[in-house]
Amino acid sequence: MSDPIITADNLDLYYGDFQALHGIHLDFEPHQISALIGPSGCGKSTFLRCLNRMNDMIDGVTITGMVKFHDQNIYSPQTNLVDLRKEIGMVFQQPNPFPFSVYDNITYGLRIAGVRDKQKLDEIVERSLKQAAVWDEVKDNLYDNALSFSGGQQQRICIARVLAVSPSVILMDEPTSALDPISSAKIENTLLELKKEYTIIIVTHNLQQASRISDKTAFFMEGRVVEYDDTSKMFVNPDNKQTEDYVSGRFG
Amino acid sequence: MQNQKLAKQLMKKSKTARYERFGHLLSLSALLLIMAIVLGIIVFVATKGLSTFFNDHISFKDFFTGTLWNPGTKTPSGHQAVGALPMIVGSFLVTILAAVVSTPFAIGTAVYMTEISPKRGAKILQPVTELLVGIPSVVYGFIGLSVVVPFVRNTFGGSGFGILSGTFVLFVMILPTIVSMTVDSLKSVPKYYRQASLALGATKWQTIWKVVLRAATPGILTAVVFGMARAFGEALAVQMVIGNAALMPHNLVSPASTLTSVLTAGMGNTVMGSLQNDALWSLALVLLVMSLFFNLLVHFIGRKGAFKK
Numbered sequence: 001m002s003d004p005i006i007t008a009d010n011l012d013l014y015y016g017d018f019q020a021l022h023g024i025h026l027d028f029e030p031h032q033i034s035a036l037i038g039p040s041g042c043g044k045s046t047f048l049r050c051l052n053r054m055n056d057m058i059d060g061v062t063i064t065g066m067v068k069f070h071d072q073n074i075y076s077p078q079t080n081l082v083d084l085r086k087e088i089g090m091v092f093q094q095p096n097p098f099p100f101s102v103y104d105n106i107t108y109g110l111r112i113a114g115v116r117d118k119q120k121l122d123e124i125v126e127r128s129l130k131q132a133a134v135w136d137e138v139k140d141n142l143y144d145n146a147l148s149f150s151g152g153q154q155q156r157i158c159i160a161r162v163l164a165v166s167p168s169v170i171l172m173d174e175p176t177s178a179l180d181p182i183s184s185a186k187i188e189n190t191l192l193e194l195k196k197e198y199t200i201i202i203v204t205h206n207l208q209q210a211s212r213i214s215d216k217t218a219f220f221m222e223g224r225v226v227e228y229d230d231t232s233k234m235f236v237n238p239d240n241k242q243t244e245d246y247v248s249g250r251f252g
Numbered sequence: 253m254q255n256q257k258l259a260k261q262l263m264k265k266s267k268t269a270r271y272e273r274f275g276h277l278l279s280l281s282a283l284l285l286i287m288a289i290v291l292g293i294i295v296f297v298a299t300k301g302l303s304t305f306f307n308d309h310i311s312f313k314d315f316f317t318g319t320l321w322n323p324g325t326k327t328p329s330g331h332q333a334v335g336a337l338p339m340i341v342g343s344f345l346v347t348i349l350a351a352v353v354s355t356p357f358a359i360g361t362a363v364y365m366t367e368i369s370p371k372r373g374a375k376i377l378q379p380v381t382e383l384l385v386g387i388p389s390v391v392y393g394f395i396g397l398s399v400v401v402p403f404v405r406n407t408f409g410g411s412g413f414g415i416l417s418g419t420f421v422l423f424v425m426i427l428p429t430i431v432s433m434t435v436d437s438l439k440s441v442p443k444y445y446r447q448a449s450l451a452l453g454a455t456k457w458q459t460i461w462k463v464v465l466r467a468a469t470p471g472i473l474t475a476v477v478f479g480m481a482r483a484f485g486e487a488l489a490v491q492m493v494i495g496n497a498a499l500m501p502h503n504l505v506s507p508a509s510t511l512t513s514v515l516t517a518g519m520g521n522t523v524m525g526s527l528q529n530d531a532l533w534s535l536a537l538v539l540l541v542m543s544l545f546f547n548l549l550v551h552f553i554g555r556k557g558a559f560k561k
């Protein structure tokens with residue numbers, strides 16, 4: 001077993017007075033897909049946003065405990081948010097490409113980081129779109145508005161946009177829940193390819209999806225991690241009764 | 253029996269249906285009336301404005317390129333002195349300069365109010381905008397006359413009356429329009445664009461600059477065009493500070509005039525049907541055409557830039 005790339009240690013989170021996360025301990029290993037499952041409102045998205053500090057911009061949030069990326073606590077005052085978010089990218093539930101061309105979407109992260117070299121940008125655009133398995137569908141229309149593509153294509157453009165800045169971890173919050181089954185399947189296949197180079201942490205509502213693509217699964221309930229184990233074990237023979245009820249569809 | 257009664261009831265026009273029809277007719281006739289009035293105004297101004305060219309036989313060239321304005325007299329070269337170029341230039345200059353000065357201010361203010369301090373923005377913006385919009389033109393003109401004109405005179409020399417003073421006064425007058433419309437367009441940029449940008453490692457400023465303002469550009473352009481339309485049509489306040497000399501402006505502090513200022517100044521002093529009167533109508537026609545043009549521009553930008561959701 002290799003060293004974890006991200007570790008959450010005794011993580012509590014409050015929205016004002018409401019405690020949304022209770023003492024979360026989770027380790028994520030590199031080059032794996034880890035799935036976060038659990039009923040609505042159990043804190044999956046909240047937890048995911050802690051990992052690249054996207055909760056910072058919500059008013060009234062208090063976070064205690066630690067999240068370590070490699071060996072560095074990302075909540076320490078020395079952390080540079082810009083660098084952190086280049087290392088830990090995020091794909092959202094709703095496809096959210098900017099209302100610009102596909103090309104400008106993919107190069108956005110590089111341009112704000114100061115990359116100007118046209119040839120390099122072109123290369124990265126092609127590479128990222130290929131990795132996100134959408135190159136063939138957009139290569140003839142790179143300068144069209146990204147919003148003119150279908151939802152599934154938009155989501156893969158968003159994945160490519162994250163890949164372009166070469167993160168080591170990609171966080172995904174229900175990336176396929178707004179898509180049709182065929183688009184979802186394409187994205188699942190993409191993720192299985194991507195895990196060779198990236199670490200993926202994915203929130204999903206879809207239990208089959210979790211069982212199909214993930215190596216590890218964490219089951220959340222009411223802001224706590226009930227069980228965290230290999231996906232094969234979690235879906236076949238979980239230790240916890242609540243986990244068993246949930247994965248067998250008895251509630252949630 | 254029961255069924256027959258029901259059938260009869262259903263066949264009869266109900267009371268509500270009659271009301272509905274009445275309401276429908278009422279709003280339709282209001283609409284028709286308004287359309288008739290607008291059309292009437294356009295036709296009237298056009299007929300009057302064109303008679304300078306077709307009844308009084310002034311050439312378009314003399315009107316649009318001549319620089320001497322004194323209808324009824326002749327220029328030294330023997331043409332009728334109905335050159336409207338000085339006023340056209342004056343109108344465009346004050347409009348464009350006012351927009352150029354206002355736009356950066358408006359964008360700065362709007363960014364502060366939506367992106368940087370939205371709470372304070374909401375508290376200040378609404379009342380200030382309403383106040384500024386509600387102040388009558390004559391008050392702006394009066395302040396311009398007693399503050400701006402002396403300021404310009406002391407700083408840049410000349411009499412103080414001229415394009416520059418007109419620009420300053422219009423700047424204040426159109427700023428609230430541009431600010432509040434820019435605020436609306438920044439607010440209409442969905443939050444998830446900002447999140448996507450921040451999650452890619454952009455700073456807040458990069459996000460505002462490269463995503464929010466870029467996505468809001470069509471809305472901001474619309475705001476600027478609205479401001480320009482207002483500036484172009486403003487008469488009283490401009491007339492009070494521009495000096496009202498129908499001369500080509502040589503610099504920004506020499507007395508000049510705009511289409512509106514010449515119109516308001518000359519309106520009461522001419523006889524219907526005379527060349528002097530027709531020439532003024534031609535100026536009015538130019539104004540009308542320009543405001544139609546601004547309207548078209550707004551439509552065009554709106555259609556091109558609408559967010560596809």
Ligand SMILES: Nc1ncnc2c1ncn2[C@@H]1O[C@H](COP(=O)(O)OP(=O)(O)O)[C@@H](O)[C@H]1O
Binds near residue numbers: 015020038045
């Ligand atoms: N911005 C917020 N402000 C206050 N409460 C929030 C906010 N976001 C989420 N919550 C609350 O935190 C809990 C966890 O939400 P969330 O992380 O979105 O759950 P999940 O993604 O598992 O459905 C819910 O009870 C939700 O109402």
Ligand SMILES: [Mg+2]
Binds near residue numbers: 045046173
């Ligand atoms: Mg969620």
